[in-house]
Amino acid sequence: MSSNGVRDGYNFAYLDEQTKRMIRRALLKAVALPGYQVPFGGREMPMPYGWGTGGMQVTAAVIGRQDVLKVIDQGADDTTNAVSIRAFFRDLTGVRTTERTEEATLIQTRHRIPEKPLREDQILIYQVPIPEPLRFIEPSEVETRKMHALEDYGVMHIKLYEDIAHYGRIATAYAYPVLVNGRYVMDPSPIPKFDNPKMHRSPALQLFGAGREKRIYAVPPYTDVRSLDFEDYPFEVQRWEQCCAICGSRDSFLDEVIIDDRGSREFICSDTDYCRSRTEQAVDNPSGARPGTDEEAANAEGARNAC
Amino acid sequence: MSQLDLVPGFSAPVDAAQGLFRQLLKAMSEPGSLIDTTLEQPLERLDPATFGVCQTLLDQTCGLWLSPAFEGEAIRRNLGFHTGVRLVGERAEAQFALCHPDDLHDLEGFGRGSAEYPESSCTLILQVERLDNASAAAAAGATTLRLQGPGIESSRYLVVAPLPAVLAAYLQQRPDPFPLGLDLILVAGRKLACVPRSSQVEVI
Numbered sequence: 050m051s052s053n054g055v056r057d058g059y060n061f062a063y064l065d066e067q068t069k070r071m072i073r074r075a076l077l078k079a080v081a082l083p084g085y086q087v088p089f090g091g092r093e094m095p096m097p098y099g100w101g102t103g104g105m106q107v108t109a110a111v112i113g114r115q116d117v118l119k120v121i122d123q124g125a126d127d128t129t130n131a132v133s134i135r136a137f138f139r140d141l142t143g144v145r146t147t148e149r150t151e152e153a154t155l156i157q158t159r160h161r162i163p164e165k166p167l168r169e170d171q172i173l174i175y176q177v178p179i180p181e182p183l184r185f186i187e188p189s190e191v192e193t194r195k196m197h198a199l200e201d202y203g204v205m206h207i208k209l210y211e212d213i214a215h216y217g218r219i220a221t222a223y224a225y226p227v228l229v230n231g232r233y234v235m236d237p238s239p240i241p242k243f244d245n246p247k248m249h250r251s252p253a254l255q256l257f258g259a260g261r262e263k264r265i266y267a268v269p270p271y272t273d274v275r276s277l278d279f280e281d282y283p284f285e286v287q288r289w290e291q292c293c294a295i296c297g298s299r300d301s302f303l304d305e306v307i308i309d310d311r312g313s314r315e316f317i318c319s320d321t322d323y324c325r326s327r328t329e330q331a332v333d334n335p336s337g338a339r340p341g342t343d344e345e346a347a348n349a350e351g352a353r354n355a356c
Numbered sequence: 357m358s359q360l361d362l363v364p365g366f367s368a369p370v371d372a373a374q375g376l377f378r379q380l381l382k383a384m385s386e387p388g389s390l391i392d393t394t395l396e397q398p399l400e401r402l403d404p405a406t407f408g409v410c411q412t413l414l415d416q417t418c419g420l421w422l423s424p425a426f427e428g429e430a431i432r433r434n435l436g437f438h439t440g441v442r443l444v445g446e447r448a449e450a451q452f453a454l455c456h457p458d459d460l461h462d463l464e465g466f467g468r469g470s471a472e473y474p475e476s477s478c479t480l481i482l483q484v485e486r487l488d489n490a491s492a493a494a495a496a497g498a499t500t501l502r503l504q505g506p507g508i509e510s511s512r513y514l515v516v517a518p519l520p521a522v523l524a525a526y527l528q529q530r531p532d533p534f535p536l537g538l539d540l541i542l543v544a545g546r547k548l549a550c551v552p553r554s555s556q557v558e559v560i
């Protein structure tokens with residue numbers, strides 16, 4: 050480790066300056082064209098595709114010494130994927146890392162948006178496996194490009210409508226397509242559709258990186274992001290009968306987990322930082338004395354009974 | 357060319373380029389926001405922010421069109437030395453154009469991108485005399501812009517002095533239907549602000 054906090058023999062954030070510049074130019078075009086996928090080139094990250102290389106390339110191009118980085122995988126800070134990406138950037142930038150959403154200036158994410166509302170000057174960087182929302186309908190890149198150019202999105206509605214004909218509702222639950230700024234249909238990456246409303250007019254900047262297909266796209270702050278739907282079948286998010294078995298939240302995205310070898314199940318928050326901060330809050334205020342948090346604290350306290 | 361003709365570039369290039377890029381990213385994703393780059397090193401007629409933007413974004417893979425007002429050995433040699441950028445004579449070949457307001461009589465030739473590849477459009481870097489927030493009293497020759505669209509919660513005001521008439525008309529009328537269009541980086545002294553093609557602009 051050298052004196053500036055970066056592992057010896059490596060450039061800051063791993064990528065060479067030429068590659069960073071290419072990605073940076075692509076990012077500026079991406080924010081000028083909300084929802085449009087900008088191709089980019091340059092050096093690869095030293096990890097296989099599927100490990101979030103696109104998100105890592107974007108993070109490497111934007112991160113600086115003043116940043117505080119948070120990395121989540123399916124909402125959790127402690128999975129193998131999140132831990133190794135966080136360690137990678139700690140080693141190769143020396144920046145501070147955090148698990149707390151509100152402390153982070155950069156949040157790299159795989160498949161979730163944090164439950165705590167994001168604020169201005171935070172940047173959310175999504176790892177994207179398949180950037181093209183029309184790909185499952187049209188395998189040809191030439192054709193999908195033409196469809197975006199002509200705003201020819203009828204097939205997308207047909208696909209969703211087939212769902213309704215088949216299941217009586219729109220069955221798509223992840224990577225649910227959105228229309229950005231009234232112009233481009235965009236794949237929000239495989240986040241649950243529960244998270245889609247958080248993208249709409251978010252004060253934070255949202256950047257998307259797809260490593261295998263080498264595409265970058267963006268949603269600037271305060272930009273309209275609408276989930277595609279029909280008048281008679283409006284967009285709906287997932288709901289649970291249960292509340293979180295740890296913190297008692299009724300508002301967060303829940304994962305079903307098996308808790309013993311008899312196959313007993315519980316529901317807990319997928320966002321580990323959100324869940325922990327609610328539990329800590331409840332411990333700090335056992336009587337629920339802090340104004341405005343009475344209900345939350347009481348919820349947390351009595352979670353196991355309440356659920 | 358002797359060493360004496362070279363002005364110093366970024367003293368810590370990796371950190372400085374990252375820092376200025378983040379300011380550009382904020383400016384482009386929050387159109388009309390006025391950013392103080394705190395840069396101090398000019399390059400002859402290029403202001404500190406202008407020279408900084410060049411060092412941050414340009415390299416040998418880019419074609420740069422230079423306003424006649426910026427033509428000259430010192431700027432040409434220093435940009436070549438610090439960035440490696442290729443200078444192009446034709447506007448149509450430029451990914452970036454470094455513009456002086458006095459030279460901008462028309463916008464002919466600058467690439468607007470195509471419907472399939474809108475990102476292939478030209479980015480104009482326009483160096484003006486002053487950039488201000490709307491709260492600053494608009495001096496003579498200044499144009500106040502009211503911006504709306506992505507990156508702006510309700511509306512944002514930016515005062516540009518001077519804004520070439522042809523560009524004021526272009527921004528208001530948007531003759532190239534979105535997603536085609538020119539993205540604009542405005543620079544003055546140490547300051548910068550951006551107006552991407554996604555902004556709706558009113559001159560007030």
Ligand SMILES: [Zn+2]
Nearest residue numbers: 293296318324
């Ligand atoms: Zn919880």
